[in-house]
Amino acid sequence: MNCDICRYVKEADNxxxxxxxxIVFLAxxxxxxxxxxxxxxxxxxxxxxxxxxxxxxxxxVIRKLENAVKEAFGPSLFNWTCLMNLAYQNxxxxxxxxxxxxxxxxHEVNFTGMTFVDxxxxxxxxxxxxxxxxxxxxxxxxxVGAIRKRLKTA
Amino acid sequence: MNCDICRYVKEADNxxxxxxxxIVFLAxxxxxxxxxxxxxxxxxxxxxxxxxxxxxxxxxVIRKLENAVKEAFGPSLFNWTCLMNLAYQNxxxxxxxxxxxxxxxxHEVNFTGMTFVDxxxxxxxxxxxxxxxxxxxxxxxxxVGAIRKRLKTA
Numbered sequence: 519m520n521c522d523i524c525r526y527v528k529e530a531d532n533x534x535x536x537x538x539x540x541i542v543f544l545a546x547x548x549x550x551x552x553x554x555x556x557x558x559x560x561x562x563x564x565x566x567x568x569x570x571x572x573x574x575x576x577x578x579v580i581r582k583l584e585n586a587v588k589e590a591f592g593p594s595l596f597n598w599t600c601l602m603n604l605a606y607q608n609x610x611x612x613x614x615x616x617x618x619x620x621x622x623x624x625h626e627v628n629f630t631g632m633t634f635v636d637x638x639x640x641x642x643x644x645x646x647x648x649x650x651x652x653x654x655x656x657x658x659x660x661x662v663g664a665i666r667k668r669l670k671t672a
Numbered sequence: 673m674n675c676d677i678c679r680y681v682k683e684a685d686n687x688x689x690x691x692x693x694x695i696v697f698l699a700x701x702x703x704x705x706x707x708x709x710x711x712x713x714x715x716x717x718x719x720x721x722x723x724x725x726x727x728x729x730x731x732x733v734i735r736k737l738e739n740a741v742k743e744a745f746g747p748s749l750f751n752w753t754c755l756m757n758l759a760y761q762n763x764x765x766x767x768x769x770x771x772x773x774x775x776x777x778x779h780e781v782n783f784t785g786m787t788f789v790d791x792x793x794x795x796x797x798x799x800x801x802x803x804x805x806x807x808x809x810x811x812x813x814x815x816v817g818a819i820r821k822r823l824k825t826a
Binding site for chain 1: 718719720722724727728731734735738739748749750751752753754755756757758759760761765767776778792793794795796797799
């Protein structure tokens with residue numbers, strides 16, 4: 519079946535990094551500076567069907583990404599979610615596992631001349647539609663670069 | 673430091689089940705029938721600091737819980753989130769890892785004379801405050817019982 523996420527994985531356009539089973543992309547929406555998607559490379563729609571190797575590698579990816587973003591921008595904590603709701607707007611649904619990674623900030627961050635403020639700190643994140651903040655391709659590249667240069671080899 | 677979640681774990685009041693490192697409680701809010709918390713038994717506030725054994729056991733807990741809830745109530749998918757935002761309303765914050773488990777339904781479910789409808793199916797879940805549905809202790813026990821009797825030993 520046609521899967522947009524599989525296509526996105528295959529194109530691998532400027533990922534922050536990738537491991538054997540997972541690939542990390544910066545989100546277009548940067549209301550939470552450093553927001554990323556952590557996507558399974560193979561097509562699978564249910565966490566319960568991940569095998570142990572994939573799951574264990576995910577923990578390594580989480581550690582690596584959290585550490586780098588902490589060093590780059592100093593967030594206070596991270597929200598992780600795996601939802602896949604949109605896939606169920608299609609019939610039949612064709613979900614593909616991806617994690618939403620949202621750094622959360624108790625303080626303003628200035629980066630590349632922009633100010634990022636986490637208005638919901640201490641509370642639930644706002645959905646993209648509630649507080650959209652698309653950044654330009656140039657700013658996106660700079661954010662990716664700032665994270666990438668803090669990545670430690672696992 | 674004082675931790676409400678540690679106290680909750682220690683009391684272990686009617687958990688759905690527990691494993692060596694994790695304990696599963698049914699949430700008071702049941703707008704999404706079968707909503708649970710999957711809580712780490714030891715006090716730790718950052719997923720990146722979980723050890724491999726704890727992480728691997730979590731996958732087993734996810735499989736066990738998803739399978740049982742699927743058999744009990746027939747949800748279409750599951751949303752998993754690890755947020756810990758509220759802990760950051762305190763200074764200093766004292767987060768304790770817990771996962772929110774939200775079964776999502778394309779169809780109404782009738783259980784114990786009540787009708788459960790997932791008004792947001794195919795979209796982001798509503799936060800508890802947006803659509804509260806507290807159930808009585810008796811109904812909660814029946815939901816726990818329905819899940820518990822479908823649990824397979826791992």
